[in-house]
Amino acid sequence: xxxxxxxxxxxxxxxxxxxxxxxxxxxxxxxxxxxxxxxxxxxxxxxxxxxxxxxxxxxxxxxxxxxxxxxxxxxxxxxxxxxxxxxxxxxxxxxxxxxxxxxxxxxxxxxxxxxxxxxxxxxxxxxxxxxxxxxxxxxxxxxxxxxxxxxxxxxxxxxxxxxxxxxxxxxxxxxxxxxxxxxxxxxxxxxxxxxxxxxxxxxxxxxxxxxxxxxxxxxxxxxxxxxxxxxxxxxxxxxxxxxxxxxxxxxxxxxxxxxxxxxxxxxxxxxxxxxxxxxxxxxxxxxxxxxxxxxxxxxxxxxxxxxxxxxxxxxxxxxxxxxxxxxxxxxxxxxxxxxxxxxxxxxxxxxxxxxxxxxxxxxxxxxxxxxxxxxxxxxxxxxxxxxxxxxxxxxxxxxxxxxxxxxxxxxxxxxxxxxxxxxxxxxxxxxxxxxxxxxxxxxxxxxxxxxxxxxxxxxxxxxxxxxxxxxxxxxx
Ligand code: FAD
Numbered sequence: 353x354x355x356x357x358x359x360x361x362x363x364x365x366x367x368x369x370x371x372x373x374x375x376x377x378x379x380x381x382x383x384x385x386x387x388x389x390x391x392x393x394x395x396x397x398x399x400x401x402x403x404x405x406x407x408x409x410x411x412x413x414x415x416x417x418x419x420x421x422x423x424x425x426x427x428x429x430x431x432x433x434x435x436x437x438x439x440x441x442x443x444x445x446x447x448x449x450x451x452x453x454x455x456x457x458x459x460x461x462x463x464x465x466x467x468x469x470x471x472x473x474x475x476x477x478x479x480x481x482x483x484x485x486x487x488x489x490x491x492x493x494x495x496x497x498x499x500x501x502x503x504x505x506x507x508x509x510x511x512x513x514x515x516x517x518x519x520x521x522x523x524x525x526x527x528x529x530x531x532x533x534x535x536x537x538x539x540x541x542x543x544x545x546x547x548x549x550x551x552x553x554x555x556x557x558x559x560x561x562x563x564x565x566x567x568x569x570x571x572x573x574x575x576x577x578x579x580x581x582x583x584x585x586x587x588x589x590x591x592x593x594x595x596x597x598x599x600x601x602x603x604x605x606x607x608x609x610x611x612x613x614x615x616x617x618x619x620x621x622x623x624x625x626x627x628x629x630x631x632x633x634x635x636x637x638x639x640x641x642x643x644x645x646x647x648x649x650x651x652x653x654x655x656x657x658x659x660x661x662x663x664x665x666x667x668x669x670x671x672x673x674x675x676x677x678x679x680x681x682x683x684x685x686x687x688x689x690x691x692x693x694x695x696x697x698x699x700x701x702x703x704x705x706x707x708x709x710x711x712x713x714x715x716x717x718x719x720x721x722x723x724x725x726x727x728x729x730x731x732x733x734x735x736x737x738x739x740x741x742x743x744x745x746x747x748x749x750x751x752x753x754x755x756x757x758x759x760x761x762x763x764x765x766x767x768x769x770x771x772x773x774x775x776x777x778x779x780x781x782x783x784x785x786x787x788x789x790x791x792x793x794x795x796x797x798x799x800x801x802x803x804x805x806x807x808x809x810x811x812x813x814x815x816x817x818x819x820x821x822x823x824x825x826x827x828x
């Protein structure tokens with residue numbers, strides 16, 4: 353019996369829950385990936401992300417060939433494409449792993465019905481990209497969590513599965529069946545350019561399972577032991593940069609977890625263990641936001657907290673453009689935005705700084721920033737990005753009522769030598785460190801190097817924000 357395995361956010365054959373379950377059902381397993389126009393034609397797709405994804409698919413095809421099978425590629429709406437392909441190649445069942453996003457949930461329900469109508473089984477119901485399912489995590493009163501700390505305390509006590517077996521020695525399609533698959537729409541993998549996405553820059557992480565595994569090993573061998581401190585400095589290479597691999601499931605989350613357990617076992621001091629635990633907490637943030645998206649799909653449409661549902665955000669296209677392009681006159685903000693525009697990735701500390709700046713200094717709707725991030729991030733992910741933006745805008749699941757980042761004090765703490773600023777804002781390279789970290793660059797000097805005046809005054813703007821917040825609180 354042939355089983356069709358539909359890859360979505362699990363572009364790997366190792367430690368893949370659904371794929372391992374498919375292999376247990378039958379020795380004949382064929383993979384498929386669907387280039388979904390509903391996703392690719394949205395206006396929040398980053399060329400860098402598609403480029404990475406296509407690279408990963410290429411590697412995945414190679415992996416399938418190594419184990420004796422194929423990864424088919426469809427360019428179609430999966431609602432029609434998947435059942436039609438399954439029927440054409442006479443698949444007995446279609447397997448896949450669950451996804452938390454509202455779009456995927458709805459799409460999957462429709463496809464399950466379409467498969468049923470054709471008499472094809474949908475057997476698999478696996479959570480694969482998270483360590484614990486949303487059903488496993490409930491508060492004392494049996495509600496989903498909306499606050500991270502109690503979530504973490506409960507989550508860390510729950511058992512976590514070991515990595516599952518890598519797909520090996522499978523049977524694929526015969527040549528005749530491959531011809532049938534072609535007739536049903538299977539095609540060769542297009543390049544990102546063929547799909548209209550042009551990214552000429554380098555990728556922060558090479559595509560594919562092997563590169564992600566290597567990155568994990570490198571990070572857990574050393575940087576993880578200093579993570580708690582080093583992760584805050586954007587000029588330092590102190591974080592894993594595994595976010596894109598995790599977004600597309602190029603590495604299994606159980607494999608990542610196991611690496612942290614091994615690092616803990618090898619740690620020789622309590623101090624080292626604390627650093628490793630801190631990184632585990634970041635993985636828990638990732639799960640917290642995925643569970644949140646699953647439990648509260650309305651998060652995708654706007655503010656979680658009532659106070660922010662009708663917030664009087666300001667419309668100012670000029671300010672928004674200056675923020676997008678890294679021309680606000682605030683060096684740390686501009687460095688961060690240019691890092692994202694040029695490399696497709698931004699350091700977490702800076703994501704918080706620029707999100708605070710857009711919402712608290714420019715008083716611009718966080719949804720605009722959220723979308724701009726999706727248009728530029730290699731790791732752009734609905735749950736994490738929405739969670740980060742709602743946290744920064746104070747509109748989401750953060751118990752602190754209003755959090756405002758001061759760009760100057762953030763720089764003094766986390767880029768004290770102005771190294772990161774100089775790396776990304778080339779016109780500021782020769783400017784004194786003191787000026788860079790306080791943001792108080794004299795007008796003459798700004799003019800001389802071609803760097804703009806601050807577009808707003810942080811002190812005045814934060815008062816404005818607080819005032820509006822107080823008014824909304826009364827109204828809501
Ligand atoms: P590490 O520090 O090595 O962390 C390990 C992994 O944990 C990350 O790869 C990521 O999967 C997860 N993680 C870490 N921090 C967070 C967090 N705060 N929330 C959720 N998961 C986390 N992350 C994304 O993956 N995609 C996004 O689109 C995204 N948008 C963000 C937007 C804003 C406004 C903010 C404040 C944060 C956003 N983050 C997003 C979270 C975080 O900034 C990135 O995950 C992190 O910078 C990726 O770098 P890293 O892999 O080196 O992380």
